[in-house]
Amino acid sequence: MRFSAxxxxxxxxxxxxxxxxxxxxxxxxxxxxxxxDAEITADDLQAAFVGNAAAGLVTGQECxxxxxxLRGMGIGRIPVVNVENACASASTALHQACAMVSAGYYxxxxxxxxxKLYHVDKRKSFxxxxxxxxxxxxxxLLEALKQGGAAAGAESGGGGAGEKRSMFMDIYAAAAxxxxxxxxTTVEQFAAVAAKNSLHGSLNPRAQFRDVxxxxxxxxxxxxxxxxTRPMCxxxxxxxAAVVVTSExxxxxxxxxxxxxxxxxxxRSGWDHGADEPGTVEECARVAYEExxxxxxxxxxxxxxxxxxxxxxxxxxxxxxxRKGEGGAxxxxxxxxxxxxxxxxxxxxxxxxxxxxxxxxxxQIVELxxxxxxxxxxxxxxxxxxxLAHNGGGAIGTDAAAxxxxxLTR
Amino acid sequence: MRFSAxxxxxxxxxxxxxxxxxxxxxxxxxxxxxxxDAEITADDLQAAFVGNAAAGLVTGQECxxxxxxLRGMGIGRIPVVNVENACASASTALHQACAMVSAGYYxxxxxxxxxKLYHVDKRKSFxxxxxxxxxxxxxxLLEALKQGGAAAGAESGGGGAGEKRSMFMDIYAAAAxxxxxxxxTTVEQFAAVAAKNSLHGSLNPRAQFRDVxxxxxxxxxxxxxxxxTRPMCxxxxxxxAAVVVTSExxxxxxxxxxxxxxxxxxxRSGWDHGADEPGTVEECARVAYEExxxxxxxxxxxxxxxxxxxxxxxxxxxxxxxRKGEGGAxxxxxxxxxxxxxxxxxxxxxxxxxxxxxxxxxxQIVELxxxxxxxxxxxxxxxxxxxLAHNGGGAIGTDAAAxxxxxLTR
Numbered sequence: 089m090r091f092s093a094x095x096x097x098x099x100x101x102x103x104x105x106x107x108x109x110x111x112x113x114x115x116x117x118x119x120x121x122x123x124x125d126a127e128i129t130a131d132d133l134q135a136a137f138v139g140n141a142a143a144g145l146v147t148g149q150e151c152x153x154x155x156x157x158l159r160g161m162g163i164g165r166i167p168v169v170n171v172e173n174a175c176a177s178a179s180t181a182l183h184q185a186c187a188m189v190s191a192g193y194y195x196x197x198x199x200x201x202x203x204k205l206y207h208v209d210k211r212k213s214f215x216x217x218x219x220x221x222x223x224x225x226x227x228x229l230l231e232a233l234k235q236g237g238a239a240a241g242a243e244s245g246g247g248g249a250g251e252k253r254s255m256f257m258d259i260y261a262a263a264a265x266x267x268x269x270x271x272x273t274t275v276e277q278f279a280a281v282a283a284k285n286s287l288h289g290s291l292n293p294r295a296q297f298r299d300v301x302x303x304x305x306x307x308x309x310x311x312x313x314x315x316x317t318r319p320m321c322x323x324x325x326x327x328x329a330a331v332v333v334t335s336e337x338x339x340x341x342x343x344x345x346x347x348x349x350x351x352x353x354x355x356r357s358g359w360d361h362g363a364d365e366p367g368t369v370e371e372c373a374r375v376a377y378e379e380x381x382x383x384x385x386x387x388x389x390x391x392x393x394x395x396x397x398x399x400x401x402x403x404x405x406x407x408x409x410x411r412k413g414e415g416g417a418x419x420x421x422x423x424x425x426x427x428x429x430x431x432x433x434x435x436x437x438x439x440x441x442x443x444x445x446x447x448x449x450x451x452q453i454v455e456l457x458x459x460x461x462x463x464x465x466x467x468x469x470x471x472x473x474x475x476l477a478h479n480g481g482g483a484i485g486t487d488a489a490a491x492x493x494x495x496l497t498r
Numbered sequence: 499m500r501f502s503a504x505x506x507x508x509x510x511x512x513x514x515x516x517x518x519x520x521x522x523x524x525x526x527x528x529x530x531x532x533x534x535d536a537e538i539t540a541d542d543l544q545a546a547f548v549g550n551a552a553a554g555l556v557t558g559q560e561c562x563x564x565x566x567x568l569r570g571m572g573i574g575r576i577p578v579v580n581v582e583n584a585c586a587s588a589s590t591a592l593h594q595a596c597a598m599v600s601a602g603y604y605x606x607x608x609x610x611x612x613x614k615l616y617h618v619d620k621r622k623s624f625x626x627x628x629x630x631x632x633x634x635x636x637x638x639l640l641e642a643l644k645q646g647g648a649a650a651g652a653e654s655g656g657g658g659a660g661e662k663r664s665m666f667m668d669i670y671a672a673a674a675x676x677x678x679x680x681x682x683t684t685v686e687q688f689a690a691v692a693a694k695n696s697l698h699g700s701l702n703p704r705a706q707f708r709d710v711x712x713x714x715x716x717x718x719x720x721x722x723x724x725x726x727t728r729p730m731c732x733x734x735x736x737x738x739a740a741v742v743v744t745s746e747x748x749x750x751x752x753x754x755x756x757x758x759x760x761x762x763x764x765x766r767s768g769w770d771h772g773a774d775e776p777g778t779v780e781e782c783a784r785v786a787y788e789e790x791x792x793x794x795x796x797x798x799x800x801x802x803x804x805x806x807x808x809x810x811x812x813x814x815x816x817x818x819x820x821r822k823g824e825g826g827a828x829x830x831x832x833x834x835x836x837x838x839x840x841x842x843x844x845x846x847x848x849x850x851x852x853x854x855x856x857x858x859x860x861x862q863i864v865e866l867x868x869x870x871x872x873x874x875x876x877x878x879x880x881x882x883x884x885x886l887a888h889n890g891g892g893a894i895g896t897d898a899a900a901x902x903x904x905x906l907t908r
Contacts, residue, residue: 089603141561144554150629151551151584152892152899155767159632159894164769165781168900169590170582174561180579184594191601193499219560224520357565359574371575482562484569489562490578
């Protein structure tokens with residue numbers, strides 16, 4: 089599957105708590121920004137692919153989410169495909185958008201990811217996450233996690249006090265403990281990921297959290313699910329991110345900007361594999377590198393799915409940025425910090441930029457596009473030419489339910 | 499957008515009330531039937547596009563619906579794209595599947611539509627329909643319908659007594675009254691559509707309702723929203739339908755079977771247009787005929803979105819099967835009955851075969867494929883070569899939120 093789609097424009101809202109803004113307002117802000125960035129109008133769009141994970145449970149907008157958002161901006165008539173893949177909904181929407189453009193079906197399409205998670209009734213927000221596993225297996229899953237040592241009764245895996253946490257943090261905590269046991273990874277190394285991302289997020293005006301945390305700050309924060317303290321867990325958030333995708337033949341590049349191309353976008357679903365067998369991330373990365381004709385060493389900047397701090401550390405290994413078991417040493421080396429060999433999550437990542445789940449995958453593309461075009465401001469990775477996004481969603485069997493790895497080049 | 503995808507196999511459940519079967523069991527039954535029909539195994543599938551509209555509200559499975567269903571059958575690893583477009587979810591999934599295959603990305607993919615609407619708490623079933631309009635506009639919409647003369651307090655627009663009806667029947671009732679006023683269409687003509695489809699449905703072992711109704715029976719049934727009596731309204735239902743789509747280069751046709759190709763699949767979204775301007779159906783049909791290189795007179799058999807009886811009558815006109823305003827005379831002529839010039843809804847249509855919303859669009863393709871391959875049994879249209887499916891979903895502005903017209907040929 090060879091892709092040759094051009095990112096013509098990007099836009100996003102600030103991520104965070106937008107209690108007064110619904111899906112329409114958030115989506116419209118991101119779409120308007122992307123259209124302006126691409127120097128086109130809504131009339132130029134030939135189709136739209138819209139990713140969202142949880143509006144049915146949170147806002148009641150169970151169906152036609154994209155049409156409802158876009159009609160508010162006067163966009164109709166064009167094909168709208170509503171796409172869902174849990175936290176990987178947006179990268180799945182982008183995957184389809186790029187495929188349709190690369191195939192020559194369209195010249196100019198919109199890919200939008202949008203999510204509204206904050207609700208006055210927080211049970212609605214957290215119920216949304218429970219919908220990202222096989223709901224018939226939810227009770228046994230929670231029981232297994234409890235017996236595995238999750239901190240029953242811990243408060244908040246979200247961004248604010250007093251919330252119940254998502255059970256995904258129990259899943260991540262169990263994986264973190266297994267990594268520590270097998271590879272000698274330390275809790276300080278997980279905390280170093282969160283501290284690094286807080287530094288990056290402090291430089292990003294669109295980040296939900298902008299305070300800088302030290303490793304000591306991270307370790308001293310309230311425990312969510314051992315060994316995860318609150319800053320090691322991504323918060324609840326609202327937000328939207330959009331990109332305009334164009335074909336190479338119709339790509340017009342703004343003066344002074346390098347054209348950014350999606351050269352690989354690999355989507356896979358989880359399956360029941362052994363713990364030592366390659367999983368969705370390894371499989372997506374292997375195929376993406378092959379399709380893009382690159383090697384992990386060619387990558388200049390990464391946005392990775394740090395729904396929890398250990399998830400980022402383990403992604404270093406799965407993506408081939410370092411060897412298996414060496415994720416802890418890799419973060420310690422400073423390689424993934426701004427100024428390091430391959431900065432990861434320059435946006436602040438899900439931990440600090442925020443994680444409005446259906447928007448996350450495209451927000452990663454917004455950050456990478458700006459990095460490759462040299463307009464990432466204080467977060468700029470000098471002369472970045474190859475970017476990689478890693479976005480996973482839901483849980484099934486022993487893996488993520490959906491995984492998408494995207495490679496961008498300029 | 500030229501499509502050249504082959505329907506290699508089809509399968510579906512009986513539609514109806516499946517209180518003991520969930521999404522997994524329904525989906526698995528349809529997928530297994532389609533794989534067997536295509537003479538392939540699950541291992542041959544390279545991707546899956548899964549349409550569903552309402553599981554989040556009805557079953558709580560808000561996310562990763564396709565992965566959950568397919569894992570139950572041992573299918574994982576491949577890309578799964580969950581697609582939603584209200585009652586047009588399945589045809590949208592098929593649209594994506596055919597586009598990806600026609601573009602050469604995949605050789606063999608699954609398109610599945612599945613829906614579970616019956617719930618012990620019927621409010622959940624009906625809440626699902628409310629999610630197919632802009633939910634922020636729901637209250638004013640219901641108020642406008644009430645003032646427009648809808649029979650407030652009428653019971654059931656579904657398949658059983660004692661249910662509340664979907665407000666979509668009020669929308670259809672208003673459109674029916676406008677058609678009567680403008681074109682002199684009679685309630686007997688709407689009833690004739692329902693009676694015809696009951697005859698067709700009686701011949702379909704997979705139909706939810708198999709009793710034959712006369713025009714008098716239809717008129718004497720309980721009133722739902724004037725002038726619509728119960729048999730003029732599609733019922734609530736559960737079910738699943740699946741097709742295996744293959745590329746022309748990898749198509750293997752079973753002995754004695756004509757290969758059936760998707761030659762056009764046109765998806766559009768609603769927009770705010772005047773009542774006399776062409777809408778989504780006219781636009782989809784115009785483009786579909788152009789892409790397929792056919793004329794409405796070339797069509798041998800149609801599956802149309804008769805969510806209500808007047809919707810079918812109006813579709814005759816919008817699809818160009820007859821002239822504007824002549825839908826009533828067209829049904830009276832017998833042209834759309836089995837044995838007529840262009841039989842419509844030989845399956846029984848949504849009215850009688852049933853309407854598990856996210857499955858409907860692919861169930862139409864199942865029926866048309868069997869018709870074009872001469873295996874429709876007692877419902878067979880002799881020597882059918884060109885089939886058309888018309889599948890709409892949700893409401894936005896003055897039109898359907900999503901509309902898809904698909905043309906199949908052998």
